[in-house]
Amino acid sequence: MTRPAEHALPADLAGWLDAHAESLDTDATHAADVVPRLGRSGLFRVGVPEAHGGAGGTTGxxxxxxxxxARRSLASAFVFWGQRTFIEYLLQSSNADLRARWLPALLAGDHAGATGLSNAMKYLSAIEPLQMHARPLDTAGTRFALDGALPWITNLRREGFVVAAAFDRHDGAPPAIFAVPHDAPGMTRSDDLDLIALRGSNTAALTLEGAELDAGWLIDADARAFLGRARPAFLGLQCGMSIGLARRALDAVDASSPAVRAALIDDAHALRHELDTLAVRLHEGVASGAFVAAPAAQFELRIALAAVVDAATRLDVQAAGGRGYLRAHASHPGPNDTARRSREAAFVPIVTPSLVQLKSQLAQQRRSEAA
Structure with a gap:
């Protein structure tokens, strides 16, 4: 097994994330800074073909x-996931004009991209119906009125964003995926959601009431086919959050006192080995395209990674001991990183698709196979 090569962050970005991780988790003071800082560091270009302005490389x-x-700030990684996933949609779209219009600003971090396709991913797995609807405004199908609500979307920067969402069509055509800009007439962004953590992630709800767009905003006219192709990257990039958080929690165990390390070393080594194994399987499945035809295998990986995150952060708490239960302690004045990582880990099971939804989908598939 060859462990995936970890990405080295620029020192200035790593320092900024470490300095502001607590604030990014507990308030929105630095919410506007995340996308520009990640953009200036070139992170949105990773895995994007050079022909499209990227740095090359792979989705892995x-x-x-x-x-x-995610090692340093899950709130920032959550924003990163939203931005990079929207970029992935443009890369996989056949709408070259839309890609040319938006990709440069998104790669540079000058504009935010948000993935409102969590509802659509659940629709693809028959978990829930689409919550958004498109009404044609002409017989040629060149203009549409968009209606509906999405209760939870990340990276809706008040400074400007564009969001991907899937819409049922009222003209009998397949559901379609549109890119909807923040200033579309009829678009309303709520206040930030009152989250218990990750509060610097610009997470809010959207409502569309008769928002009019033309066909130039179509990411894809066939949502089901597009989502099937895009889902491995959607989930794979999302799994990066779990991988990074688990690695940092285990690093904290390794950095504890010799006596504590000796007591926890077997558990820590077992978790590290499991984490590396799961990361390799994730990378291989995304690179080979295997998850397109076998999504259940990726669902199982996401569930397993969430279990590793849970176990790693609990080990982190054990290593910290009583001092980890203090808001700050004398040997490490300032925010309690162990407590923050525990809050961050509590989010992993519920990010869409949640573990309950994935387990339900797997159980349904097993019942179908048995029948």
Missing amino acids: DAIEAIAAV
Whole structure:
């Protein structure tokens, strides 16, 4: 087994993330800074073909870049995932004009991209119906009125964003995926959601009431086919958050006192080995395209990675001991990173698709196979 090469962050970005990780988790003071800083560091270009303005490499490289950010701030990694996933949609879209219009600003971090396709991914797995609807405004199908609501989307920067969402069509055509800009008439962004953590992630709800767009904003006219192709990257990039958080929690165990390390070393080594094994399987499945035809295998990986995150952060708490239960302690004045990592880990099971949804989908598949 060859462990995936970890991505090295620029020193200035790593320092900024470490300095502001607590604030990014607990308030929105630095929410506007995340996308520009990640953009200036070139992270959005990782895994993007050079022909499109990227740095080259693979989706696996982008997964590792997200993991590197998640080591220091899951809120920032969550934003990174949203931005990079929207970029991936443009790369996979046949709408070359839309890609040319938006990709440069997204890669540079001058504009935010958000993935509102969590509902659509659940629709693809028959978990819930689409919540957004498109009404044609002409017989040629060149203009549409968009309606509906999405209750939870990340990276909706108040300074400007574009969001991908899937819409049922009222004209009998397959559901379609549109890119919707923040200033589309009829678009309303809520206040930031009152989250218990990751509060610097610009997470809010969107409502569309008769928002009018033309066909130039179509990412793809066939949502089901597009989502099937895009889902491995959607979930793979999302798994980067779990990989990075688990690595950092285990690093904290390794950095504890000799006596504590000796007591926990067997558990830590076992988790590290499991984490490396899962990361290799994730990289191989994304690179080979195997997850397109076998999504259940990737669902199982995401579930397993969440279990590793949970176990690693609990080991982190054990290593910290009583001092980890203090907001700050004398040997390490300032925010308690162990407590923050525990809050971050609590988010991993519920990010869409949640573990409950994935387990339900797997159980349904097993019942179908048995029948």
